[in-house]
Amino acid sequence: MREYNFDGLVGPTHNYGGLAPGNVASTVNEGQVSNPREAALQGIAKMRFVHGLGAGQAVLPPHPRPSLRALRALGFTGSDEHVLARASKEAFQLLRLASSAAAMWTANAATVAPSADTSDGRVHVTPANLQAMFHRAIEADTTTRVMRAIFSDPARFVVHEALPGGGQFADEGAANHTRFSVDGRAAVHLFAWGRRAWGEFAGPKRFPARQTLEASQAVARLHHLDAERTVFAQQSPEGIDAGAFHTDVLAVGTGCFFMLHERAFNDLRGVLVRLRELLGDRFCSELATEDELPTKDAVGAYPFNSQLVEREDGTIEILAPKDSEENPRAKDFLERVVAGRNPVTAVRYLDVRQSMHNGGGPACLRLRVALTDEERSALGARVLFSEALAAELEAWVHKHYRDRLIPNDLSDPALARECMTALDELTRILGLGSVYDFQQTH
Numbered sequence: 371m372r373e374y375n376f377d378g379l380v381g382p383t384h385n386y387g388g389l390a391p392g393n394v395a396s397t398v399n400e401g402q403v404s405n406p407r408e409a410a411l412q413g414i415a416k417m418r419f420v421h422g423l424g425a426g427q428a429v430l431p432p433h434p435r436p437s438l439r440a441l442r443a444l445g446f447t448g449s450d451e452h453v454l455a456r457a458s459k460e461a462f463q464l465l466r467l468a469s470s471a472a473a474m475w476t477a478n479a480a481t482v483a484p485s486a487d488t489s490d491g492r493v494h495v496t497p498a499n500l501q502a503m504f505h506r507a508i509e510a511d512t513t514t515r516v517m518r519a520i521f522s523d524p525a526r527f528v529v530h531e532a533l534p535g536g537g538q539f540a541d542e543g544a545a546n547h548t549r550f551s552v553d554g555r556a557a558v559h560l561f562a563w564g565r566r567a568w569g570e571f572a573g574p575k576r577f578p579a580r581q582t583l584e585a586s587q588a589v590a591r592l593h594h595l596d597a598e599r600t601v602f603a604q605q606s607p608e609g610i611d612a613g614a615f616h617t618d619v620l621a622v623g624t625g626c627f628f629m630l631h632e633r634a635f636n637d638l639r640g641v642l643v644r645l646r647e648l649l650g651d652r653f654c655s656e657l658a659t660e661d662e663l664p665t666k667d668a669v670g671a672y673p674f675n676s677q678l679v680e681r682e683d684g685t686i687e688i689l690a691p692k693d694s695e696e697n698p699r700a701k702d703f704l705e706r707v708v709a710g711r712n713p714v715t716a717v718r719y720l721d722v723r724q725s726m727h728n729g730g731g732p733a734c735l736r737l738r739v740a741l742t743d744e745e746r747s748a749l750g751a752r753v754l755f756s757e758a759l760a761a762e763l764e765a766w767v768h769k770h771y772r773d774r775l776i777p778n779d780l781s782d783p784a785l786a787r788e789c790m791t792a793l794d795e796l797t798r799i800l801g802l803g804s805v806y807d808f809q810q811t812h
């Protein structure tokens with residue numbers, strides 16, 4: 371089995387909408403000028419880098435934005451141009467919400483269980499319903515279609531429906547999920563949640579908690595995971611209130627290694643003790659205390675939103691955002707981890723600033739999918755990274771993307787048209803078939 375990072379290609383409407391309360395960067399950068407072209411190229415450069423380290427790499431496509439489907443569902447009728455003009459005039463906030471390129475953060479696209487961990491021996495994928503925020507809730511339909519186009523062989527893959535219902539089953543996908551494994555033992559799945567739909571709990575006071583315990587439990591059931599090796603943990607309410615809207619803002623783990631901040635989980639000690647019980651003495655963690663690395667710095671510089679890349683010799687490299695290199699406390703922490711008694715041997719810094727300004731670091735930009743060779747060969751689209759694909763994608767970005775966008779530009783009907791033209795071409799490059807709404811109605 372090998373892990374593939376499915377990175378989200380940044381879409382042509384990438385902009386700073388200030389749409390995500392509780393996500394500090396999104397709020398702070400509202401209205402700034404974005405550069406969709408640079409954002410997409412930074413993403414492809416990251417994929418190339420990870421691929422170059424020998425890790426599995428693949429790509430997921432952007433979603434059509436503005437979402438005319440969402441605007442029509444809210445009562446705007448007529449031609450595409452008419453829908454956009456009316457929404458822009460009468461409900462600009464809705465147009466902003468319908469235009470977000472947030473699908474780029476594919477850690478939120480779905481939760482995935484590899485076939486080795488599921489009782490029916492298939493890979494299970496549950497697209498996230500992203501109920502907590504409107505601009506993200508509209509991702510689930512397209513994500514489901516894209517996942518079904520890629521994981522198309524029913525003998526090997528199951529792509530479930532996103533969880534039903536409203537806020538009680540709010541699910542943010544893999545950003546709150548970590549899979550651990552050590553040789554000779556079955557894997558362990560850690561699911562984190564911010565609030566409970568039912569029952570008493572002390573939650574955050576300032577910012578919304580997005581993921582519910584009930585949603586996490588439903589995903590674990592759907593994926594046929596061994597209940598004995600599944601752990602549910604509450605995110606720290608103080609952490610959420612400081613801007614850790616997803617677990618992956620303050621914690622990242624892989625294999626037998628866990629790197630986390632003390633504000634990641636409510637019962638931090640309990641989580642670590644349980645993981646050690648299940649994984650044995652080879653499990654090791656590196657913990658940042660508030661003293662060593664204040665939550666404010668962790669949220670601002672995102673050292674825990676690093677990718678951990680496991681090399682063939684069992685060592686791990688940390689791929690951190692450049693912003694962590696520039697924050698002395700975050701950098702000192704990462705260097706301490708490299709020097710410590712653990713499998714980490716290096717830290718490398720990546721420039722994903724366009725995404726970071728909306729609160730998305732390296733780990734947010736990728737969905738981890740572990741596949742066997744047979745499963746990889748059964749993928750139904752051309753999504754595995756190769757230098758040839760990267761070159762085509764870069765040429766495609768240069769051809770279609772603007773290098774400057776502010777929220778007011780979202781009213782421009784030409785932008786919607788550009789996006790459709792670009793995405794239509796992309797489905798051909800990736801061999802995806804007609805996964806988008808506009809390809810089905812036109």
Ligand code: SUG
Pocket residue numbers: 385386387388389390393396397470472475477478506545615616618619728729730731733734735
């Ligand atoms: O859902 N930002 C995303 C960032 C998601 C990061 N993902 C993980 N941590 N896995 C969010 O908050 C901002 C969009 C805007 O303001 O334009 C936004 O949606």
